[in-house]
Amino acid sequence: MIRPGTDPQAIVEAARRIQAGALVGFPTETVYGLGADASSDAAVAGIFKAKGRPADHPLIVHVADASQVSDYASSVPAFAARLMQAFWPGPLTVILPRREGVALAAAGGQESIGLRCPAHPVALAFLKACGTGVAGPSANRFGRVSPTTALHVAQEFGDELLVLDGGPCAVGIESSIVDCTRGRPVLLRPGVLTRAQLEAACGEPVLGKEDAQAAGSAPRASGTLEAHYAPNAKVRLMDAGAMQAALDLLGADAAHIAIYARTLLGIKSTRVLYRRMPDDALATAQQLFAVLRDFDAQGARLIWVETPPVACEWDGVRDRLGRAAAS
Numbered sequence: 001m002i003r004p005g006t007d008p009q010a011i012v013e014a015a016r017r018i019q020a021g022a023l024v025g026f027p028t029e030t031v032y033g034l035g036a037d038a039s040s041d042a043a044v045a046g047i048f049k050a051k052g053r054p055a056d057h058p059l060i061v062h063v064a065d066a067s068q069v070s071d072y073a074s075s076v077p078a079f080a081a082r083l084m085q086a087f088w089p090g091p092l093t094v095i096l097p098r099r100e101g102v103a104l105a106a107a108g109g110q111e112s113i114g115l116r117c118p119a120h121p122v123a124l125a126f127l128k129a130c131g132t133g134v135a136g137p138s139a140n141r142f143g144r145v146s147p148t149t150a151l152h153v154a155q156e157f158g159d160e161l162l163v164l165d166g167g168p169c170a171v172g173i174e175s176s177i178v179d180c181t182r183g184r185p186v187l188l189r190p191g192v193l194t195r196a197q198l199e200a201a202c203g204e205p206v207l208g209k210e211d212a213q214a215a216g217s218a219p220r221a222s223g224t225l226e227a228h229y230a231p232n233a234k235v236r237l238m239d240a241g242a243m244q245a246a247l248d249l250l251g252a253d254a255a256h257i258a259i260y261a262r263t264l265l266g267i268k269s270t271r272v273l274y275r276r277m278p279d280d281a282l283a284t285a286q287q288l289f290a291v292l293r294d295f296d297a298q299g300a301r302l303i304w305v306e307t308p309p310v311a312c313e314w315d316g317v318r319d320r321l322g323r324a325a326a327s
Contacts (some may be wrong), residue, residue: 002150005122005164014164015129018043023050025139025153026126027166028118030091030174030191031146031289032153033062033136035126038072041105044135048105050157051144052131058108059135060093060175063117064127068282072113072133074099080180086201089119091175091191106135112181122166138174139163143327145231145292148172152293172286173316178206190315192285230327231292231318233258233300237307237325240265246304247272258300260291273298277306281313288317292324 003010005027012022021043024035034050036043048055051156057246066084069076073096076084080094098104098113111247115133118124127134138146147153148282150165155295176191186207187195198206238246240263247254247267253268262277275291278284295303305321308314 001159002154002165004165005166010164011125011129014126014162017162018130018134023047023161024059025157025161026123026136026165026203027120027150027169028123029120030171031148031169031170032139032150034139035134035136038103038106038133038135042107047135047137049285051137051142052218053137057109058110058114059105059106059137060114061106061133062123062127062136063115063133064124065117068133069115072099072103072115073097077180079185079204082202083178083184083198087193088117089318091119092116092193093170093175093177094177095177095181097181114177116175120166122164126142126164143230145229146174146289148289173320190319193280193315194312194315196312229324231296231303231324233296233303235303235321235325237321238304239307243304243306256299256301258295258298258303260303261306263306273300281317285317288320
């Protein structure tokens with residue numbers, strides 16, 4: 001059941017369900033989440049069951065403000081505090097040492113915990129009404145395309161789930177995840193925040209996947225499996241030249257193919273779907289998952305995506321597309 005997030009009674013009802021151990025779909029600026037009381041291992045188990053998600057794959061706990069961090073984290077390094085001050089509320093998750101005896105299921109059994117304060121008015125009102133941190137992975141079946149509208153969530157889980165409608169997500173891809181448990185900041189999952197922005201905020205170099213081993217073993221983190229974010233259709237990343245060559249070869253016989261590209265291509269078949277990818281990385285991130293879902297809905301079996309530019313502002317989009325293509 002979809003309820004308007006601007007309705008105070010809907011917020012109250014959603015918070016009541018969380019406190020009773022049930023699940024709720026809720027909006028954030030990144031994607032919609034499937035929420036449960038992070039302090040209740042039994043409630044969190046409902047998330048894993050509903051999504052079909054492995055119980056050792058950790059969840060992100062959403063908090064109303066930084067004052068709740070100490071409820072879940074045993075310590076906060078200075079650079080992590082600077083990151084939170086700069087980007088909370090916003091699309092940043094920090095991984096911190098977990099307080100003993102707290103949110104074990106949400107942490108996937110690890111001694112660390114991922115925390116985020118979302119920048120969405122409905123999410124913040126919901127979290128404040130709950131009075132507790134809300135574990136909230138993306139509100140979709142495990143490994144599939146993340147939802148960016150309330151309708152996407154309802155299509156995944158049906159009418160029994162209460163979904164707060166906060167409109168289309170403004171960011172469109174999941175938060176950047178920075179591991180702050182190893183003495184140095186390590187970017188485990190890129191988002192719309194660039195490494196340069198993160199470094200400027202925390203005041204020291206941010207390690208990436210290619211050099212993270214220097215900081216020791218990484219904790220498991222949400223959304224970092226090699227294959228993830230996949231539509232039903234098979235995704236293939238291609239440069240524009242390869243796309244055009246394939247289209248020329250298939251000619252008018254091309255069918256069940258959807259194309260998402262910045263380049264204007266010559267398409268001879270009326271059975272090929274085409275959607276232009278914006279030249280701007282933020283605009284592409286905002287619509288990416290909705291485009292993939294729409295291609296699925298229109299019956300595409302293959303989705304050809306023009307490889308994103310190498311520029312750092314495209315890292316989040318490139319990461320999601322690479323994982324989608326690996327499925």
